[in-house]
Amino acid sequence: xxxxxxDASGRGASDGFGDLPAHVPATYYERPxxxxxxxxxxxxVYLFLGGIMGGSGILALLxxxxxxxxxxxxxxxxxxxxxxxxxxxxxxxxxLGRPERFLHMLRIFKWRSVMSMGVWGLIAFSVPATLGAGAxxxxxxxxxxxxxxxxxxxxxxxxxxxxxxxIVGYTGVxxxxxxxxxxxxxxxxxxxxxxxxxxxxACALNAAILAIGGGxxxxxxxxxxxxxxxxxxxxxxxxxxxxxxxxTGDPMFTGKRGNKLRTVTQALGIVAPALLTLLPFGxxxxxxxxxxxxxxxxxxxxxxxxxxxxxxxxxxxxxxxQPE
Amino acid sequence: xxxCAKACPTESIQFGDVDELRERAKKRVETLQARGVxxxxxxxxxxTSVGKLNAFFLLTExxxxxxxxxxxxxPSTRQAAGYAAAAxxxxxxxxxxxxxxxxxx
Numbered sequence: 419x420x421x422x423x424x425d426a427s428g429r430g431a432s433d434g435f436g437d438l439p440a441h442v443p444a445t446y447y448e449r450p451x452x453x454x455x456x457x458x459x460x461x462x463v464y465l466f467l468g469g470i471m472g473g474s475g476i477l478a479l480l481x482x483x484x485x486x487x488x489x490x491x492x493x494x495x496x497x498x499x500x501x502x503x504x505x506x507x508x509x510x511x512x513x514l515g516r517p518e519r520f521l522h523m524l525r526i527f528k529w530r531s532v533m534s535m536g537v538w539g540l541i542a543f544s545v546p547a548t549l550g551a552g553a554x555x556x557x558x559x560x561x562x563x564x565x566x567x568x569x570x571x572x573x574x575x576x577x578x579x580x581x582x583x584x585i586v587g588y589t590g591v592x593x594x595x596x597x598x599x600x601x602x603x604x605x606x607x608x609x610x611x612x613x614x615x616x617x618x619x620a621c622a623l624n625a626a627i628l629a630i631g632g633g634x635x636x637x638x639x640x641x642x643x644x645x646x647x648x649x650x651x652x653x654x655x656x657x658x659x660x661x662x663x664x665x666t667g668d669p670m671f672t673g674k675r676g677n678k679l680r681t682v683t684q685a686l687g688i689v690a691p692a693l694l695t696l697l698p699f700g701x702x703x704x705x706x707x708x709x710x711x712x713x714x715x716x717x718x719x720x721x722x723x724x725x726x727x728x729x730x731x732x733x734x735x736x737x738x739x740q741p742e
Numbered sequence: 743x744x745x746c747a748k749a750c751p752t753e754s755i756q757f758g759d760v761d762e763l764r765e766r767a768k769k770r771v772e773t774l775q776a777r778g779v780x781x782x783x784x785x786x787x788x789x790t791s792v793g794k795l796n797a798f799f800l801l802t803e804x805x806x807x808x809x810x811x812x813x814x815x816x817p818s819t820r821q822a823a824g825y826a827a828a829a830x831x832x833x834x835x836x837x838x839x840x841x842x843x844x845x846x847x
Contacts, residue, residue: 446809476836480843487843530818583836587828594824595817605820609828617835644839651835738806740815 445734452597454731457724460513465589465720466619467506468540469612470713473620474499475543475582478550480644482575491637493554494627498620499578500551503544507537532592539588543581546574586616593727600730601723603666603741607659608723614652619716621645622691626709629702638705642695645712649688652719656684666736670726679722687715760796767800774802784810792816 445451474495481492511517520537528534553569555561590609593601601608625641628634656679660671669675691708694700730736747757756763767783774781784805785791785798792814805812 444804444806446807449809451809451811476832476839479836480839484844486845530821532818532821579836583829583832587825587832590828591821591824594820597811597815597817602815602817602820605823606827609824610831613828613831613835617832617839640842643842644835647838647842648835651831655831734806734809738811740811740813742815742819 445738449734450732451734451737452731454598454728455596455724457728458513460509462717462721462724464506464510464513465612465724466717467502467509468589469586469616469716469720470619470623471499471502471506471543472582472584472586472613473617474502474624475547475578475580475585476617477620477624477641478575478582479579482572488634488637490631490633491624491628491641493558494624494631494633496547496550496554496575498624498627499543499547499582503540503547507540532588532595536585536588536592539581539584543578543585546577546581550574550578583613587613593723597737597740598727598731599666599733599736599739599741600663600670600727603663604659605741607655607662611652611655611659611719614648614655615716615719618645618648618652618688619713621648622709622712622716626706629705629709632702642705642708646692646695649692649712653684653688656719666730666739666741669729669733670722675722675726675729678718682718683715683722686711687718688712764798767798770800774800784808789813 477495478492478499481487481495483492511520514520523534523537526534527538549569550571552561553566553571553574556563556566556569587609590604590612594605594608596602621641621644625638625645628638628641660667663670670679691712694704694708694711697704743757747755756766764783764786767786771781771783779802781800781802783790783798784801785795790805790813791798793816799808799810801808801810
């Protein structure tokens with residue numbers, strides 16, 4: 419056998435295929451094994467908005483007509499789901515370069531493709547979002563009042579909740595159903611913390627709008643409490659993911675990206691809003707500040723996840739160890 | 743026969759009935775090993791393939807040295823775990839949310 423040229427990256431060879439000589443290189447000239455995705459800003463913005471959109475869907479289910487329900491909050495949640503329903507996939511369409519290519523996705527319905535499921539999920543979400551917002555507009559006197567009587571708001575809110583839960587979670591599944599090492603190793607953690615972050619973002623956005631409009635104090639407290647819960651779960655899941663990923667997680671949790679994640683997402687985006695919420699004073703301005711911090715943290719989480727995934731694709735050693 | 747197999751000057755690329763190719767490859771591995779050259783088939787069994795791809799390699803170094811994954815996995819097999827994790831998280835948060843939002847004080 420011709421010995422390959424000596425390679426500084428040589429790794430002990432007795433781990434897998436018998437007694438191969440020690441000079442056998444562990445990679446192919448340090449070349450990346452994978453082609454990394456070329457995803458830039460639009461995809462990050464989509465993941466961010468999609469999370470808030472899905473979270474607003476879940477909130478619509480929670481704010482549905484019940485004895486203690488607050489019409490102001492329900493209105494804001496239904497309208498924000500309605501506005502985000504076209505906005506977040508719209509950003510994705512821009513990313514296609516030729517937006518009309520999107521139509522090709524409508525010829526396909528494939529259970530095994532997360533992207534296909536996502537497209538149909540987004541389209542399905544827009545139906546109850548539109549109906550719910552229409553009925554709300556009728557109640558508010560903007561549209562004809564018979565619309566309110568026609569739309570079963572109970573049903574649209576529940577459907578919105580389930581579709582919202584799908585949309586807020588599927589983006590994580592979409593990432594982990596690839597060969598990108600960082601995303602693949604987080605097949606359970608990434609969808610889970612995407613759900614938490616999306617719901618926390620939706621609480622933050624809707625609380626901010628409610629606060630601007632001078633809404634009910636009790637509704638604000640409820641949103642803050644749910645946001646704190648979701649954020650705490652996100653923090654725990656991020657830490658669990660860091661431990662689980664090991665060295666594959668280095669592009670996300672170490673270096674500049676790791677610092678940004680720790681300061682913007684974890685400290686400013688999760689811990690700081692929680693502390694602000696617990697402060698006994700501050701009023702509306704405090705709510706707005708806490709919401710802005712949560713939203714910024716959610717954006718940086720998506721950005722770090724995407725950029726770190728691209729970096730991990732460049733590492734042939736990580737790519738070679740494909741997790742189950 | 744594909745052009746690459748036809749044109750290959752060293753006949754390294756072979757084309758034909760896959761069972762027959764597999765037999766030939768196994769014999770070749772035995773010959774090489776008898777000569778003291780470590781070799782094995784990559785992509786011919788479950789450990790190094792994702793189902794019946796009907797294409798495989800005879801390698802003499804670890805897969806990484808050829809820019810191949812140690813043990814290839816179909817990425818789509820991770821979906822079930824991901825959807826389940828998302829559903830459990832969303833369900834737990836929604837239940838907590840129901841308790842927070844619908845508690846009459």
